[in-house]
Amino acid sequence: MFTGIVTAVGRLTALESKGSDTRIQVATGKMDLERIQLGDSIAVSGVCLTVTEKADAGCWFDVSDETLRCTTFGEFHSGDAVNLESSLTLATPLGGHLVSGHVDGVGVVRERADAGRSVRFVIEVPAALAKYIAAKGSICVDGVSLTVNEVSGAAFAMNIVPHTLQATTLGAFQPGRRVNLEVDLVARYLERLLLGETAAASDGGGIARELLSRHGYAATS
Numbered sequence: 669m670f671t672g673i674v675t676a677v678g679r680l681t682a683l684e685s686k687g688s689d690t691r692i693q694v695a696t697g698k699m700d701l702e703r704i705q706l707g708d709s710i711a712v713s714g715v716c717l718t719v720t721e722k723a724d725a726g727c728w729f730d731v732s733d734e735t736l737r738c739t740t741f742g743e744f745h746s747g748d749a750v751n752l753e754s755s756l757t758l759a760t761p762l763g764g765h766l767v768s769g770h771v772d773g774v775g776v777v778r779e780r781a782d783a784g785r786s787v788r789f790v791i792e793v794p795a796a797l798a799k800y801i802a803a804k805g806s807i808c809v810d811g812v813s814l815t816v817n818e819v820s821g822a823a824f825a826m827n828i829v830p831h832t833l834q835a836t837t838l839g840a841f842q843p844g845r846r847v848n849l850e851v852d853l854v855a856r857y858l859e860r861l862l863l864g865e866t867a868a869a870s871d872g873g874g875i876a877r878e879l880l881s882r883h884g885y886a887a888t889s
Contacts, residue, residue: 672813716769
């Protein structure tokens with residue numbers, strides 16, 4: 669588990685194709701390499717990866733074909749900057765929100781505009797994720813815990829303060845940039861719980877108006 673509070677900005681220094689998988693090396697920047705152990709989990713731009721080797725000024729990770737397919741990792745090149753966060757402990761301040769490092773989908777930056785000293789971004793999300801995003805709720809973008817300011821259909825807006833722009837890769841975001849998204853854990857589990865016994869159906873069930881009405885979340889006609 670993570671909090672979405674970036675520890676350091678690292679940089680991809682090597683990518684090795686291993687059939688359908690990929691092995692990557694990441695220079696960990698100001699992250700304390702001495703405290704990283706083999707088998708540790710590190711969030712790399714929002715993706716939970718396992719340290720398989722330490723070398724030089726960084727770590728090696730194995731990236732499966734599933735991760736390449738479901739995230740932006742398949743688009744990365746040597747030299748690209750990435751957000752890094754060590755997994756949390758019971759003593760870690762929860763400054764952001766609970767983040768699993770399991771990417772739900774890839775979004776696209778549609779707008780960027782200055783707003784005082786901050787920057788306002790609009791990100792379009794896959795249609796299937798839109799229902800999980802709420803105004804003033806939390807979302808993780810490339811490993812950064814952020815607050816949703818506005819929601820419009822399958823897009824949401826957020827304001828990024830100067831510190832976050834400088835301490836993460838968000839400062840380099842431009843329209844067209846694809847980003848890893850993880851929605852709030854609570855929203856995902858709430859949907860599953862509301863399915864009740866229908867969750868075991870082979871089609872995976874679904875949240876319909878009748879189900880919401882039965883649980884008091886929608887008025888009946």
